[in-house]
Structure formats: C-alpha cells, structure tokens
Amino acid sequence: xxxxxxxxxxxxxxxxxxxxxxxxxxxxxxxxxxxxxxxxxxxxxxxxxxxxxxxxxxxxxxxxxxxxxxxxxxxxxxxxxxxxxxxxxxxxxxxxxxxxxxxxxxxxxxxxxxxxxxxxxxxxxxxxxxxxxxxxxxxxxxxxxxxxxxxxxxxxxxxxxxxxxxxxxxxxxxxxxxxxxxxxxx
Amino acid sequence: xxxxxxxxxxxxxxxxxxxxxxxxxxxxxxxxxxxxxxxxxxxxxxxxxxxxxxxxxxxxxxxxxxxxxxxxxxxxxxxxxxxxxxxxxxxxxxxxxxxxxxxxxxxxxxxxxxxxxxxxxxxxxxxxxxxxxxxxxxxxxxxxxxxxxxxxxxxxxxxxxxxxxxxxxxxxxxxxxxxxxxxxxx
Numbered sequence: 001x002x003x004x005x006x007x008x009x010x011x012x013x014x015x016x017x018x019x020x021x022x023x024x025x026x027x028x029x030x031x032x033x034x035x036x037x038x039x040x041x042x043x044x045x046x047x048x049x050x051x052x053x054x055x056x057x058x059x060x061x062x063x064x065x066x067x068x069x070x071x072x073x074x075x076x077x078x079x080x081x082x083x084x085x086x087x088x089x090x091x092x093x094x095x096x097x098x099x100x101x102x103x104x105x106x107x108x109x110x111x112x113x114x115x116x117x118x119x120x121x122x123x124x125x126x127x128x129x130x131x132x133x134x135x136x137x138x139x140x141x142x143x144x145x146x147x148x149x150x151x152x153x154x155x156x157x158x159x160x161x162x163x164x165x166x167x168x169x170x171x172x173x174x175x176x177x178x179x180x181x182x183x184x185x186x
Numbered sequence: 187x188x189x190x191x192x193x194x195x196x197x198x199x200x201x202x203x204x205x206x207x208x209x210x211x212x213x214x215x216x217x218x219x220x221x222x223x224x225x226x227x228x229x230x231x232x233x234x235x236x237x238x239x240x241x242x243x244x245x246x247x248x249x250x251x252x253x254x255x256x257x258x259x260x261x262x263x264x265x266x267x268x269x270x271x272x273x274x275x276x277x278x279x280x281x282x283x284x285x286x287x288x289x290x291x292x293x294x295x296x297x298x299x300x301x302x303x304x305x306x307x308x309x310x311x312x313x314x315x316x317x318x319x320x321x322x323x324x325x326x327x328x329x330x331x332x333x334x335x336x337x338x339x340x341x342x343x344x345x346x347x348x349x350x351x352x353x354x355x356x357x358x359x360x361x362x363x364x365x366x367x368x369x370x371x372x
Contacts, residue, residue, distance in 0.1 A: 054229075168206045
C-alpha cells in the first residue's frame with residue numbers, strides 16, 4: 001500500500017466523502033497505546049460545526065481509548081486496501097501495535113493525539129463533541145476539527161459494507177442531475 | 187416509474203441496503219396530511235432491535251409530521267428515480283399532495299400510519315424509538331418494525347449524495363473478500 005500525499009480540506013465539506021457511506025478506519029491513542037478499527041455505522045450530522053455520529057461497540061478496545069482520549073481520527077481507505085480493512089475488522093481487543101501488524105503508517109495529527117493513517121485517501125481529525133449517547137447506544141458525536149484529503153483523484157474508489165461479507169464498491173460520480181437542484185438545495 | 191413488487195424481509199438485516207449510505211425518501215403522515223422528503227444523513231445503530239438514526243431538519247415539514255406521529259417509512263429509491271429524488275429534495279414546507287405532485291404511489295403500511303412508496307426498491311416501516319436527540323441535533327432514532335424489499339435484483343442500483351449536486355452511483359457488489367472474514371465478524 002502506498003502512502004497518499006494530502007492537503008488541507010474544509011471540515012464543513014467532509015460530507016463529500018462520508019455521506020456516501022464508505023467503510024472507514026478509526027484510529028485512536030491513549031497513554032502510549034494506539035489502535036485502529038474498521039467502522040461502517042456513521043452519519044454526517046451537521047456542517048458547522050462539522051459533526052459526525054458513529055457507533056463504536058463497547059466490545060472494541062478502541063471504545064475505551066476513544067472515550068478516554070475524547071478523540072479519534074476517521075480515515076478513509078480506498079478499494080485497493082479492502083483486504084487490510086477486512087483483516088482489521090476481524091480483530092478485537094488488545095495487541096502490541098496494529099499499525100505494524102497491518103502494514104499501516106501512523107503519522108502525527110495536528111489537533112488530536114490519535115494518529116493519521118498515511119495509506120488512506122483522507123483523514124479526519126475528530127474531537128468528542130457529545131458523550132450523552134455513548135452509554136445507551138455506543139453512539140459518539142464527533143466534531144471534525146481538521147481534514148486531510150488526497151489531492152487526486154477528486155473522488156476515491158471506496159468500499160461500502162452490506163454485511164455477510166459483501167461489499168459494494170463505489171461506482172460512477174456524476175453531476176448529471178445537478179441542473180435539477182435549486183441553488184439553495186445543493 | 188414502475189411500481190416494485192416486494193416481499194417481507196428480516197428487519198435485523200436492513201443494513202444490507204442502508205449501511206452503504208444511499209439517499210432515501212422518508213414518507214410520513216399525520217391527521218390526514220402526508221408528505222415525502224429526501225434524506226441522506228442516516229446510520230444503522232443496532233441489529234436487534236433494528237435501529238436506524240436519522241437527521242431530519244426541523245426546517246422540513248416532515249419533521250413535525252414525524253415527531254407528532256412518532257413514525258415514518260424509509261423508502262429506498264433506485265438510480266432511475268434520481269430526477270424525482272432531486273425534485274423532492276428541492277421542495278420544503280407544505281403542499282397539497284407531494285405523492286401526486288411527484289407521480290409516486292402511496293400504499294398503506296402494515297404497522298405505521300405513514301405510507302409506503304410503491305415505486306421504491308424497499309420500504310422500511312419505522313417507529314420512533316428515542317426522541318432525546320431531536321431537540322439538540324434533529325436526530326431521530328427509529329426502530330424498523332417491518333421491512334418490504336423487492337424480490338429482484340438482490341442489490342439495487344442506488345444513488346449516494348456527495349453534496350454540491352454530485353451523486354455517486356453504487357457500483358459492483360462483491361464477495362471477493364468474504365474468505366478473509368472470520369465467521370463471527372461478518
């Protein structure tokens with residue numbers, strides 16, 4: 001897997017990548033320990049502040065690291081990383097270093113202690129914005145405080161999970177219906 | 187647009203259609219009034235009960251109908267319905283009958299007062315499960331209580347919104363990486 005050069009991206013526009021529903025890799029760190037998990041249950045919740053809601057099972061060790069550090073990085077892997085994504089999803093609990101185990105490069109983030117994953121197309125640094133739904137639903141509301149996005153391609157080829165071992169790979173991107181939108185409804 | 191024949195589908199498996207992040211049409215009804223809106227901010231939250239979290243802006247008239255009726259139907263449109271989906275997304279506020287306006291067929295649901303949309307690939311009848319996040323985030327937690335899904339194709343061609351008038355159309359479905367999953371992690 002190649003590392004991807006990235007540039008800063010407006011945090012209020014992360015819907016471009018998250019709203020279509022891709023599987024993501026969530027990295028986190030706490031007291032010298034770092035970890036990465038696969039996650040598919042997330043939704044954009046607001047533009048400003050840039051909010052993303054995510055279900056992170058309390059069965060995952062990441063749950064503890066994220067709750068304690070009050071932060072994570074949501075990384076967007078591309079289809080060529082699918083085998084690695086699945087292998088990460090297979091594992092649970094502690095290990096020495098999942099980054100080394102899965103051949104991922106951890107890079108320091110700007111705003112949070114959790115690492116960026118250099119091989120991913122994009123990385124969104126997140127701070128915990130609302131913890132009130134964690135106890136009941138394992139639901140974390142994060143604010144994206146910094147976004148790093150690859151300069152090219154404009155739209156990455158992503159994988160979208162359907163359960164039962166089946167992925168939908170993202171298809172064509174089109175502005176075909178753009179002329180039908182009223183300007184305020186884009 | 188053709189009406190799609192549907193069969194009952196296990197509510198705990200609706201992730202197959204919602205987790206990849208498609209744009210959906212949300213129908214609702216209250217005191218003789220019915221409405222439909224376009225929605226893209228949603229996530230699966232639990233298998234049993236089958237929970238789906240959705241952001242529905244309080245600027246939409248649907249917000250009131252759903253909050254009062256404590257129910258809605260999440261309908262899954264296919265790519266051939268994209269122009270209609272955009273036109274529905276353009277409108278806000280009241281109108282006489284959005285179903286007639288957009289050429290959609292309202293069919294009675296089994297468990298809720300909100301209508302199914304016959305032209306959609308699937309319809310998920312939802313009851314409001316948790317209203318505690320509505321005030322703060324316009325975030326509704328629904329329980330899917332009944333699912334109607336077209337018999338064919340197994341996976342529909344759906345549209346996934348990126349903002350700015352751009353859609354990603356769902357691509358290939360593959361079990362290519364299925365062999366890498368541990369059985370408990372499917």
